[in-house]
Amino acid sequence: MNAKLKWLREKMKMLDMQGMIVTNPVNIRYLTGIVAEGTLLITRKENIFLTDARYVEEVNSILTIEDEILVQEFHNYTQEEFESFFLFCENVGFEEDYVTYSQYKQYMHQYKINNLQETEKAIEKQRMIKDEKEIEKITKACEITDQCFSYLLKFIKVGQSEKEIAFEIQKFFQMHGAEGNAFEPIVASGKNSSKPHAIPTNKKIDIGDPITIDFGCKYEGYCADMTRTIFVGYVPEAIKEIYDLVLKNQLQTAKELKEGANIKIVSRMVENDFKLHGYDLVHSLGHGVGLDIHEYPYLHGKNDSFLKEKMVLTNEPGIYLPGKFGVRIEDTVLITKSGCINLTKSDKNYIIVEGK
């Protein structure tokens, strides 16, 4: 059995659970490597992946005996057999934040469970700490994202639309070994850069535009996340103060991020420095990155918890002046005992593309 399933069985013991139903496909992938529709049952004796006929062969082909996961076809079971899975189990865990109310009722009925018990995102919280293989995959995703950025600096031309640039990002990822976008890229130029969550439009790139590009690829299930605000032709004077302030805080945050750092204190440090200069941090300072693009931990001024070694998260301060422009600078970083390592490594000084 792999380390992650062993961890889950230990965790279940601590929670006095004799069984668990894992429904969230991201959690199933995390625990087993399986990418297929189905449900993972952790019973007293076995780990069983219940799926439909389409997937049995494919899933079996990626598992070995050492995985100790039985792949079973859902439709082969009778009601009686379903009831036997969790026989004599007092408490069976489920994912209350993923399972719908209908599914919850169906589980109760189908498995005849005495006490279907909430697990309070136990797996999602464990996913915060990455193992070596996970770090390798995220590192690779970040490398491809950096390569894409270098490519974009040569690709971007005056007259292209934001949408065209967004297409090019997706195409680059899929052509260079990634699965594709980890999320829909943001390409926000000129005034559009003042919207933190802008969607690419038909607006054409012009000389003097800042362009905020927030993008990242997915590699073997794992995400990268990077933002740079670049400039076409020249850096407008009016934006320099804000760019410098965002960059200063991004670099300062990178110094603070390490095992034991308090998330609230780091976030408030940026909030306070922005306020001192008359600006607000309107979104959170960062978030965990892994199989999901947004996962635990969330970095904001109300999160009074502490960073741990092998967390992977984003460092992304930003300032936005509505109707004018905005600047965000973001890296994906790996937390270590003594500091953090930028996994995305693209330049953060003023970047000017000629655009001709």
Next chain:
Amino acid sequence: MNAKLKWLREKMKMLDMQGMIVTNPVNIRYLTGIVAEGTLLITRKENIFLTDARYVEEVNSILTIEDEILVQEFHNYTQEEFESFFLFCENVGFEEDYVTYSQYKQYMHQYKINNLQETEKAIEKQRMIKDEKEIEKITKACEITDQCFSYLLKFIKVGQSEKEIAFEIQKFFQMHGAEGNAFEPIVASGKNSSKPHAIPTNKKIDIGDPITIDFGCKYEGYCADMTRTIFVGYVPEAIKEIYDLVLKNQLQTAKELKEGANIKIVSRMVENDFKLHGYDLVHSLGHGVGLDIHEYPYLHGKNDSFLKEKMVLTNEPGIYLPGKFGVRIEDTVLITKSGCINLTKSDKNYIIVEGK
């Protein structure tokens, strides 16, 4: 108040519900036109859209007084005020197939609801019957999809990868007034066409390949869905029998689809004709199309219900020979009293692209 909200209030009366919480964003869009994160509360006296500060201005800008929808900021409410929304309501409906178990508990707690009652997909079932505006939007989505198909016949060249063609589809949609893909397009060439749900690969198009292209755009929220299997250079003799059989059944199905038709009987007609020739219908014959790409009704041999005027659905028989090739031909159609109207109108006879 618009006709859809009036319908919902009538439906609630029939179900003896004095209030309802609508959480599924597709249902909220259907009922109100609102595209934003939030929750729609139907109380005894009011329709209230609870959202966060980011969306209030935008949502208010698309609503008029006649909509009778109050847009309120979630965070402005105290626990006491939340409890007042459904005061003296015996039964309040919720979407048990969308709401998670956690949300369910939160609703119970936050709104202090006496009986939070399942609504059994009442809104999803109502969405089956489209009004004039919805039909217009789907028709437009189908037109753009047809245009894209014409474009592809000129675009496709030997040596391009399936992925490149899939990109081109997305790009065409976004550049021609659609929001983008209604779903990730399938471009499956050669042997890959034998997988009904193939994902575009790096395989390059070659002379003699069949290419199954399953695609459709989204226009103002509404989807189109069309499939054609086309040929590069020539039509391989071995595939002709299957192509002809699929096309015959697709045309025959189109004749059967009309108000009052029994879904089971139509589906079994195709299943039986396929079996007679030694083949199986391995997926359903079709599905409803609207704000979701797959919605009610589902056309398969176990659905003993009847079609109604103004339903929009797909007609998509297919035959797949594992390891060899496959053929699927699909249109989006509008059900009328006397028959059905193909909303996607591209040619269905053998289509050969030169590919040079």
